[in-house]
Amino acid sequence: MGQMMFYLIFFVIFPVLLSIYWRNTYNAGLKSDLCLRMKIAVEGCMHGDLDNVYRTLQHMEKVQNTKIDLLLCCGDFQAVRNEKDLESLSVPPKYRSINSFWKYYSGEQIAPYPTIFIGGNHEASNYLWELYYGGWAAPNIYFLGFAGVVKFGNLRIGGLSGIYKSRDYRSGHYERPPYNENTIKSVYHVREYDVHKLMQVEEPIHIFLSHDWPLGITDCGDWKQLVRYKPHFETEVRERTLGSKAAAQLLEKLKPPYWFSAHLHCKFAARVQHGQDGPVTNFLALDKCLPGKKFLQVLDVDSEPGPYEIQYDEEWLEITRRFNPVFPLTIRSANFGGVHIDKQDCRQWVRSKLQARGAQPFEFSQTAPSYKPSNSVSYASLPGYTRNPQTESLLQFLELPYLLDDTSESSEVFKSPFPSSYRDDSEEIPIDDVDELEELAEVAGDASCASAHLTLNFYSTSCPSAELMVRDTVRSASNMDPTVPGKLLRLLFHDCFVEGCDASVLLQGNGTERSDPANQSLAGFSVIDTAKRLLEILCPRTVSCADIVALAARDAVEITGGPLVHIPTGRRDGKVSSASNVRPNIVDTSFTMNEMIKLFSSKGLSLHDLVTLSGAHTIGAGHCSAFSDRFQQDSKGKFRLIDTSLDIGYAEKLMKTCPAGANPSTTVKNDPETSFVFDNQYYRNLLAHRGLFQSDSVLFTDSRSSQQVENFAEDQVNFFESWVQSFLKLTSTHVKTGDEGEIRTFCTTANT
Secondary structure, three states, rough: OOHHHHHHHHHHHHHHHHHHHHHHHOOOOOOOOOOOEEEEEEOOOOOOOOOHHHHHHHHHHHHHHOOOOOEEEEOOOOOOOHHHHHHHHHHOOOHOOOOOOOHHOOOOOOOOOOEOOOOOOOOOOOHHHHHHOEEEEOEEEEOOEEEEEEEEEOOEEEOOEEEOOOOHHOOOOOOOOOOOOHHHOOEEEOOOHHHHHHOOOOOOOOOEEHHHHHHOHHHOOOHHHHHOOOOHHHHHHHHOOOOHHHHHHHHHHHOEEEEEOOOOOOOOEEEEEOOOOEEEEEEOOEEEEEOOOOOOEEEEEEEOOOOOOEEEEEHHHHHHHHHHHOHHHHHHOHHHOOOOOOOOHHHHHHHHHHHHHOOOOOOOOOOOOOOOOOOOOOOOOOOOOOOHHHHHHHHHOOOOOOOOOOOOOOHOOOOOOOOOOOOOHHHHOOOHHHHHHHHHOOOOOOOOOOOOOEEEOOOOOOOHHHHHHHHHHHHHHHHHHOOOOHHHHHHHHHHOOOOOOOOOOOOOOOOOOOOOOHOOOOHHHHHHHHHHHHHHHHHHOOOOOHHHHHHHHHHHHHOOOOOOOOEEEOOOOOOOOOHHHOOOHHOOOOOHHHHHHHHHHHOOOOOOHHHHHHHHOOEEEEEHHHHHEEEOOOOOOOOEOOOOOOOOOHHHHHHHOOOOOOOOOEEOOOOOOOOOOOOHHHHHHHHHHOOOHHHHHHHHOOOHHHHHHHHHOOOOOHHHHHHHHHHHHHOOOOOOOHHOHHHHHHHHEEOO
């Protein structure tokens, strides 16, 4: 009897009162010609406590003499089947617990209500990856997938799993089990690809689920009451940085009548009016399943007669089929330009397939042994990844290839491109607070960083759109002129190697770095100036020119197919720029290996960094004068080859393009094979003795670096991984922070 009263007081009375409030607030006045109403229960963070949630709803049914038709869960479901799954659960080891999902997975118990859930940031990600497209996690318990839409009766229910982190948003789904300390976190970060698919939905969505809240949602509710309960939210609420940009984008596009979230462990209601006379979205965030917490809500939704069954959604299957060819399974973002399937034809094809087979999801199938409390089970022999028959059947139905276990070279390994020292990691805090602290704080570096004052997302509050504006400016300029990325990358090197990464190379005037003859061929300044002008309008005197140069170079690499690098920001602009500092601090194309090693070492960069960063020559171009020392003019005024390390055929092409007396403005592509693509072709060229500059060729002819050149030539993934690490070191070279520098109003002149 005591246990019964415990559930009644803590798990029933609170939800019933909240349910009455929800219906009175949002359902009053709703007009409908239908006499039927579907009763839907919504739960916040499940944390694997299915037993208590289901018991609470069953008590509620008895007390109110009613029937629940559907349960929705807003993430942190924790579908843990066995002890092995705990290794993929991103929580501190001492808080990992089997809980009760395994009972429903094994069939020991059956979920009393159809249950639909999305993923959060504390999940058995290895299992959810098997069901990327959605599917039965257990009988009567359906996972919406990393993004998905299903039908329940006449309702369309959509959802987006995970939480938003800007650093991983544009990356592909490169993580695979078993996860390391980085990928166990990044695997649940929302990706642009999944959001883009949801943005294609045109038909009405009735209910949408997200784990974290849409950015700006607090403007539409009683935020003052929220910060009284959660005072540490106040700064983010006032600065409109609390929540997910991706979810906000979807809210504006989809405009569903209901939107439910969790993550921040509190209840918060809001009402979003879309335009003056537009539709209204009723938003509700809920807590986690604990006594006294507001974790559960029941609402009545107008409905047509049943049957109330979970079914595939025709439009969503069409979108899935059209966009699967550009499914990004590497660090790189999706190439949406690769979608070539006609929308209407695909829709008709899906419709005919569903008419022939029916819309019921494929049957549940166990893919791993279930937890057994009575005896220990060895999981050592289990494979790291298992194909889920449901997913295989769905892909066969849609006539799509199975890609989720792709471990070929094209998948570019599963290591995070982000250094462990820059990851957020709250390992020593209670599970109750993990969500909040992860969302409130980014651990952006440590003492090993060249400057402890550089932080990730430095402008997240002062100028949230800063990085996006730089990226858009670089992309726009690159679309007009494909040589721009190479120019921006070279500009960064010439900046960081002289006075450090402080934008001193941008300053104009007699005697400045920019005036030195070695910098006369630099370009890309107009791109930096354009980005700066836009940012000065949006966020005056906030974003440094030094950060713009670093971000633009970073984006130039990613735009041309290279790895995305998440760099910390917060650099200040230098006040000194002297031409006399240029020559002693930049690499001359005629340098020997010893000269280059000495120079790189003075910047805190290793031989490994030297070979890696030389890969920047995979894009860009060089002037004829930069490699003319490899030839000698004969008595007839023609060049002949004197550098025997150069391939003869390649040398003849160079001499034809750059004959003796060639125009000084004539240029040759650094990489004659894939000149506008950031890849490992540069190193393959070196193996073929086709390095444009002497400083390139020596990397392969010198025994100290030849092995690394060969490794990069054979393995692009290896090159990309090394590039991320070395680029981070380069962009942190002798930076100025705080009072060491300034924020220029114009990048070409120091402030007066």
